[in-house]
Amino acid sequence: MIDGEVLTIGPGDLIPHVLQIKHDGYRLIQICATTVKDGYELTYSFGRDNEMAHLRLQVGPYAQVMSISNIYEPAFLYENEITDLFGVPIQLISPDYKGKLYRIEQQTPFK
Amino acid sequence: MATRSVVPFGPQHPVLPEPIHLDLVLEDEKVVEAVPSIGFVHRGLEKLVEKKDFHEYVYVAERICGICSFMHGMGYCEAVERIMKVEVPERASYLRTIWCEMSRIHSHLLWLGLLADAFGFESLFMQSWRLREKILDMFEVSTGGRVIFSVNKIGGVRKDMDGEMLKSFLALFDEMEKELRILSKTFLNDYAVNSRLRDVGFLTKEQAHDFGTVGPFMRASGIARDTRKLGYAAYPDLDFEPITSEVGDCYARTDVRIREIFQSFDLIRQAAGKIPGGEIAVPVKGFPDGEHFMRVEQPRGEAVYYVKANGTKFLDRMRVRTPTFANLPGMLETLKGCQLADVPILILTIDPCISCTER
Amino acid sequence: MNISKSPWLLHYDGSSCNGCDIEVLACLTPVYDVERFGVINTGNPKHADIFLITGGINHQNADVVRQIYNQMPKPKVVVAVGICACNGGIFKECYNILGGVDTVLPVDIYVPGCAARPEAIIDGVVKAVALLDEKRKKAAAPPQRKEVG
Numbered sequence: 001m002i003d004g005e006v007l008t009i010g011p012g013d014l015i016p017h018v019l020q021i022k023h024d025g026y027r028l029i030q031i032c033a034t035t036v037k038d039g040y041e042l043t044y045s046f047g048r049d050n051e052m053a054h055l056r057l058q059v060g061p062y063a064q065v066m067s068i069s070n071i072y073e074p075a076f077l078y079e080n081e082i083t084d085l086f087g088v089p090i091q092l093i094s095p096d097y098k099g100k101l102y103r104i105e106q107q108t109p110f111k
Numbered sequence: 112m113a114t115r116s117v118v119p120f121g122p123q124h125p126v127l128p129e130p131i132h133l134d135l136v137l138e139d140e141k142v143v144e145a146v147p148s149i150g151f152v153h154r155g156l157e158k159l160v161e162k163k164d165f166h167e168y169v170y171v172a173e174r175i176c177g178i179c180s181f182m183h184g185m186g187y188c189e190a191v192e193r194i195m196k197v198e199v200p201e202r203a204s205y206l207r208t209i210w211c212e213m214s215r216i217h218s219h220l221l222w223l224g225l226l227a228d229a230f231g232f233e234s235l236f237m238q239s240w241r242l243r244e245k246i247l248d249m250f251e252v253s254t255g256g257r258v259i260f261s262v263n264k265i266g267g268v269r270k271d272m273d274g275e276m277l278k279s280f281l282a283l284f285d286e287m288e289k290e291l292r293i294l295s296k297t298f299l300n301d302y303a304v305n306s307r308l309r310d311v312g313f314l315t316k317e318q319a320h321d322f323g324t325v326g327p328f329m330r331a332s333g334i335a336r337d338t339r340k341l342g343y344a345a346y347p348d349l350d351f352e353p354i355t356s357e358v359g360d361c362y363a364r365t366d367v368r369i370r371e372i373f374q375s376f377d378l379i380r381q382a383a384g385k386i387p388g389g390e391i392a393v394p395v396k397g398f399p400d401g402e403h404f405m406r407v408e409q410p411r412g413e414a415v416y417y418v419k420a421n422g423t424k425f426l427d428r429m430r431v432r433t434p435t436f437a438n439l440p441g442m443l444e445t446l447k448g449c450q451l452a453d454v455p456i457l458i459l460t461i462d463p464c465i466s467c468t469e470r
Numbered sequence: 471m472n473i474s475k476s477p478w479l480l481h482y483d484g485s486s487c488n489g490c491d492i493e494v495l496a497c498l499t500p501v502y503d504v505e506r507f508g509v510i511n512t513g514n515p516k517h518a519d520i521f522l523i524t525g526g527i528n529h530q531n532a533d534v535v536r537q538i539y540n541q542m543p544k545p546k547v548v549v550a551v552g553i554c555a556c557n558g559g560i561f562k563e564c565y566n567i568l569g570g571v572d573t574v575l576p577v578d579i580y581v582p583g584c585a586a587r588p589e590a591i592i593d594g595v596v597k598a599v600a601l602l603d604e605k606r607k608k609a610a611a612p613p614q615r616k617e618v619g
Contacts, residue, residue, distance in 0.1 A: 028323045029437075052404065073321065073322060122531070124513065171560060257585070
């Protein structure tokens with residue numbers, strides 16, 4: 001990956017890309033969701049030494065996204081947060097808080 | 112297999128200045144697993160970008176956390192400045208660097224005090240906080256505020272430090288350094304302190320990498336990475352190396368943070384020697400359009416600010432990944448296998464900032 | 471025996487940004503030192519007379535705050551420290567903030583500021599001590615009968 005690059009990929013390509021990145025010795029920096037016109041934009045940031053590079057997914061409002069928490073363990077916090085606040089249905093998070101990470105009254109406020 | 116019991120820890124707990132809840136699964140006195148539940152401080156301030164314009168949002172960004180308030184404001188400002196391609200005057204960059212390092216000293220001293228409080232060394236707690244008050248006085252002299260200064264703005268800073276003030280600060284830092292040397296002897300050499308910190312809560316270099324830890328927590332496990340090396344503010348002009356330790360236990364984390372305070376004194380001296388004259392802010396016209404990931408080294412580690420703007424005065428998205436959020440998985444790992452009595456110390460040695468984490 | 475000679479204090483961080491929390495702690499440490507008024511910071515609600523709350527109330531901590539309050543023995547005084555605890559402050563418009571502490575508890579003393587300055591917090595605590603005495607007296611005095619007719 002090139003430092004500072006944002007690589008846009010399809011939802012189906014996420015797992016192979018992340019496996020490759022993990023193999024290359026990157027760490028997970030963050031996962032960020034943004035609400036866009038027709039759905040969401042998920043940005044996964046990875047770092048090696050002082051570099052940072054990103055993978056970006058454009059997903060529709062009902063799209064299913066696979067969790068990367070079995071590849072990068074710390075991802076579970078970010079993914080649970082995105083499920084809670086944005087309502088993106090991320091599959092197979094471990095552990096899955098099932099919308100109870102932030103116990104907020106208003107459902108998916110960022111949706 | 113021994114019987115398992117679950118002990119709730121928090122949200123209100125004597126060692127916790129901030130609320131977090133952990134369910135500790137115990138086998139006798141040994142922790143087998145820790146399950147966190149967070150959200151007691153969740154406000155939802157990232158959503159405020161829809162109500163406050165991007166200039167006003169600086170005030171909200173500063174209130175993500177009151178301990179690293181200055182750096183939150185600065186990280187946000189630098190992200191917007193980079194999107195708008197605003198060149199901040201050099202003097203402003205230097206001033207930001209000086210306040211950043213002062214914040215680091217204040218934050219680390221605060222942490223040393225809380226750590227001493229956690230293992231019940233009351234007078235050490237008081238001494239650390241007494242020393243910290245000197246930094247707060249300097250903040251008050253230079254900015255007007257003690258913990259939240261609102262001195263950052265997009266395009267520069269609001270207040271200047273004249274030569275006289277800097278000189279008096281440097282003299283005070285010399286004094287503080289002497290006092291800190293005496294204080295650090297107790298932290299690093301005292302028998303009782305050592306017995307609580309040494310060989311407790313190991314995190315190996317591999318774990319530190321795999322769990323994505325940042326800051327002193329990571330550097331104490333032997334990874335020499337410091338986001339300041341990326342070269343924001345005036346850091347490219349200053350000479351420093353990341354401070355590390357190879358051991359990875361609670362003692363190593365304390366040691367790294369103490370040495371970082373001395374490093375901060377040094378960085379301020381370097382910056383004060385090189386600070387150029389000139390303006391402290393440039394006028395900013397127009398609205399930002401674009402996105403940027405900005406990384407800043409806070410006292411607790413690397414923080415990531417993501418700003419996405421659409422050419423209007425309201426931003427599309429502002430997200431901050433704070434260091435404690437990244438350090439939580441690593442902390443849960445170190446808790447596995449530790450004694451119940453060591454749990455407070457272990458939680459404190461990552462220097463948790465829950466307010467940052469939950470926003 | 472007079473409680474006001476040594477009122478014990480319990481601090482809970484609602485959803486504050488930490489700014490007020492560290493100022494509350496700064497009050498308890500050298501330079502400001504409320505211990506000279508006999509005030510001691512305790513971690514146990516059952517020992518506390520004064521309940522200091524920083525930060526606003528959100529959906530998750532409302533029950534925690536109520537529970538801590540109920541565990542405190544009477545008489546007790548609630549002090550809301552900082553503008554967020556007074557009315558929600560800068561976070562008032564956030565989706566997860568209900569408002570100030572008075573949305574769930576009867577607040578006796580409001581200390582404004584962002585962050586509240588130690589001087590202001592000490593002032594609030596001293597007022598709380600006076601109020602504590604008053605409340606105690608009221609509780610000890612026999613109920614006054616009103617003459618009818």
